[in-house]
Amino acid sequence: MQELDTFKLIERISALLRSEERKKYAAIGLQPVHGQVLEYLAKCNKYSNTHAAVAEYLGLTKGTVSQTIQILERKRYLDKTTDLLDGRVVHLSLTDTGKQLIDELKPLDIFKQAESKVSRQEFDTIGQALQTTLGVLQKVNESKSFGLCRSCHYFSVEQHHYQCGLTEQPLDREDTDKICRDHLPIPNSFIDQE
Incomplete structure (x- = not known):
């Protein structure tokens, strides 16, 4: 018991x-999943900053991660860079705006x-x-x-x-x-x- x-x-x-997090992100036009992706990217290394790694770490589908990354890129919170050794791999990194957002919103x-x-x-x-x-x-x-x-x-x-x-x-x-x-x-x- x-x-x-x-x-x-x-x-x-x-x-x-989660309720408090939803309120904070809604105030700036984002969902909690967007913040979770940004937080992950802020602390992962160069081998783990890919779409697949984000999906695996957060337990999300590739489609959800792809849509989330598109939104974050449009809002200029992250950048995409093609891997120099393997052109099929895309690396994700936070922009200065993305880093600032993480600093402002976390921890609750x-x-x-x-x-x-x-x-x-x-x-x-x-x-x-x-x-x-x-x-x-x-x-x-x-x-x-x-x-x-x-x-x-x-x-x-x-x-x-x-x-x-x-x-x-x-x-x-x-x-x-x-x-x-x-x-x-x-x-x-x-x-x-x-």
């Missing part, structure tokens, strides 16, 4: 970061903020570290937590039943183990520190 919880936390953190600001807060804390399990990281990312991003009902500020145990303080309604036992869009995390002094 612990492995599943850890996986779900990683999945949730990834979804939050919310992740840098979360990393700075979480790195000062010690954890007993990876699950605790991931849960804290997720909480910080959600707070910085001002997104809903969608946490488990029983971990909510509004959750309480009344005389012989569970109660939601927001709706003032009793809760079924099985609902307390499910996620809720109105979830309000219980204040965590570490997360709330500035």
